[in-house]
Amino acid sequence: MSYKNTSDREVCGKKPGESITDKELADFGANIDALVESGTISTSSASFKPVVNESGA
């Protein structure tokens, strides 16, 4: 899983807008939940497909 640095400062040595991997976050001892909660990083690889409920006529 990868994340995007959505802050205006360096995170894991990555500049704003750059992507950060799970491993890089782990190497820095980052608390991923806290960083996501604070809006410092966001998931960049997640793509959600809406669930369509089809019902009969």
Added chain:
Amino acid sequence: MSRIVLTNMSVTVGAVDLSDHITSVTIETTVEAVSTTAMSSAGLTSQIGGLKTNTVTLDFHQDFAASNVEVTMFPLIGTATTVLVKPAAGATALTNPLYTISDVLVTSWTPINGGVGELSTASVTYPCGAVVKTIV
């Protein structure tokens, strides 16, 4: 070796570079002195090293803006994080060692601290695990 005046320390808390809002850093390791004094100690006390205790003290300029001090520190309360410190920004080297401080337990946080006309600051001291020094 030349003496050093700290003007550009690199400080990362929980992977976030907060160097521009930190004014002071203290990494301290203390070792408990365990007495080995006995009758044959010639009237002197003697000791051996016991348990080590590591702490890190950080002084912040408070900032509530996005991706800044408060928003970085507040979610860490009660959790363990990692702090990286270098005497100067730039490459790690013998003359610019990287200190990796792991298992820093965020035991307290003061979001508001100060009086009228004062700069809002926060000063914290946290117990931590290992302090590893890297020079390359």
